[in-house]
Amino acid sequence: MDPFAFPRLGVVVPPENPTAEPEFHRLLGAALHVHTARFPTTPGAGLKDMLETYNRVLPDTLDGFGALRLDAAVIACSASHYLLGPRGDRELCEALSERAGFPVRSSTQATLAACEALGVRRLTLVSPYEPWLTGVSRRFWEAAGLTVDRVVLVPADRDADGADHFDPYRVTPAALRERIRAELGEPGVAGGRPGASAGGSAVLFTGTGMGTLAALEEWSTAGTPPLSSNLASAWWARHAVRTAIPSPEAHPLVRRIDVRSRAAA
Secondary structure (H helix, E strand, O other): OOHHHOOEEEEEEOOOOOOHHHHHHHHHHHHOEEEEEEOOOOOOOOHHHHHHHHHHHHHHHHHOOOOOOOOEEEEOOHHHHHOOHHHHHHHHHHHHHHHHOOOEEEHHHHHHHHHHHHOOOEEEEEEOOOHHHHHHHHHHHHHOOOEEEEEEEOOOEEOOOOOEEOOHHHOOHHHHHHHHHHHHOOOOEOOEEOOEOOOOOEEEEOOOOOOOHHHHHHOOOOOOOOEEHHHHHHHHHHHHOHHHOOOOOOOHHHHHHHHHHHHHO
């Protein structure tokens, strides 16, 4: 089959995000082409103003794909959509889908879809965000009907006085794995279960900019699959274009959600 006939996924990402595209390519494999557009830079804006700008310019950013035929699109920026709340997020995605003529989902809506498919009702939230934004994230999930049992903050580093600095793009895979082992225990042994915290919550690594594949692979050997914003988005995208996908090429983490969701159903 002509590879240029494979379905096309549009991904919209913040300008500095170094993680989304590499993870989408690894998660989806060669049977779904990934094309990206970036939000504009916002020099001098604070974090909240920047995120609100992303929501405001999102229709124009999607228009940046021009006449490129897309089969679906993902907005790979969870933080901006947390500000909208579950209802506002859903309504925006519905309006964008109608305007574009193909399904458009935020990473947050894709995560909610994955939780529903897996029968997940409780979360352990692993967050690289500043505490105030982590609080917004928690309220989003709780407003969507999920119970957040625990929050694990993942700072990028600490200063000489021990103050935490938060930046999803600077969290290394090694630092993330060390943090969750310290907080949730070793996967597969007493005190830590793969895919779930000690309390039975599904582990969700939030944010599209923090590299999570190594941690996901380590925590995926049993139980409810752990989720990340990019993993859930890749899973959703694959289903959004399912009728056009010519082969099951996808990362085992994506296929595992399919297996577990069928079992949950």
